[in-house]
Amino acid sequence: MSSPETTPRKQAAIIATSITKSFGEHLVLRGVDLEVAPGSIHALLGANGAGKTTLIKILTTLIKPTGGSASVAGYDVAAQAQRVRESISLTGQFSAVDGILTGQENLELIARLRHLSHPQQIARDLLERFSLADAAGRRTAQYSGGMARRLDIAMSLIGNPKVVFLDEPTTGLDPSARLEVWDAVTQLRERGTTVLLTTQYLDEAEKLADRISILHEGTIQAEGTLGELEHLLPPKKVEYVEKKPTLEDIFLALTEGKKSSK
């Protein structure tokens, strides 16, 4: 089935070229280049307001870029949006779990929308895999933060999308729930799914990602494996180590700034 022009080589799962995005006067992305290899976990690291969510929204066809181009799973996000949607799933920053439905019903809902046969069986299998079988019949409004997030990710895996986007999957979770989500993401790697995740936590990127891109002020400041960032590029290493506190400082400054401005 594979035609030569769609699979000429081991094509990158995500390619973004000079992506820009402005909301009115406000320029959020100033030319982002990104390449994610198939089957890898790529972390997009950046502080609040760095443009991570905007980039994710462009790559998942929710909004259109102002300039530049991007392709996901070989399809252009602007021209072939519906083909892109067949190949991806998004676990957004805000929970996409329906609180009034049970865990089982939430999963069945997505399976039906993906026009898969045996939605009930698919739901049962995923509940088992994410250790949610005991809570299958309970409304998800009663789930803990970690359980809801795991269900959210499980919903993203229905139909085996080639590329999974996780936007700040652990923000707002307590430490043990965070570990549960990390386990879920690690499982994805074992299945060969490509994952692009955004995070503002350095340890999360370090723990999960094969490669890391640092997004700051609307551009990618550095990209590589943790090892490359640390060793292979000595000048960058210095820059990276210096950026560690810088990002945290920005994050803290932003949040502290908000608190004190009340």
Next chain:
Amino acid sequence: MKRFLSDTGVLFTRLMRHIVRSPDTIITTAAMPIAIMLLFVYVFGGATNTGSVPYVTYTLPGILLITVASGIAYTAMRLFEDMSGGIFERFQTMPISRTAFMWSHVLTSIVANVVSLILVIGLALVIGFRTGASAGRWLAVIGIMLLFTLALTWVAVVAGLAAKSVDGATAFSYPLIFLPFISSAFVPTATMPGPVRWFAQYQPVTSIVNTLRNLFLGTPVSGDIWTALGWCVAILVVFAIIARLLIHRRTA
């Protein structure tokens, strides 16, 4: 088209589960118009001269409009909750029909309002509402009520899309609930002073109320029906266009 129908059906089933699991949304919707109806029939109605027509029959059309006006507050609330969480974005990143999500909300709104309307009409029959309307006239009543519900549903969609909070999403319905009071719904407009009478005579509710009342009473319907249909279609078209623009702005 097949995809649109099946996706809309799946999403509609989801929203109907919301309603079945929180039946208060239908009970609250029906409770307020029922309370207003009882108040007017048993308290104020005695002071209003409606000739040989029982007051409950006279006032039911206005009560039905109030029922829809309070019901669509939940339409806006359900939509707002989907938009403010991640649920809308999840659906939009899936290969489903682009319009299925919105139509599932519209369809749910219509079904929920129809259930409330049936409850209100049922109670009205119990307390003395009588009509000699033929099947054709009942069909006309049902058609106008469905069109009115559809029009106000799109108003609710705009409110749900534009709102910044749940309170904002539902607040728009209060003036709509109030509108029938300044119309021919409860007292003849002729009893009102000049400027109020002018407003009451020309606002949309009066033409709809007069049409429904004449249909129930078996009296000639007059040109009011065209004014009523014109208002409903105009509201529907304008708010459907605004809704489309709001959705487009979100995905720009």
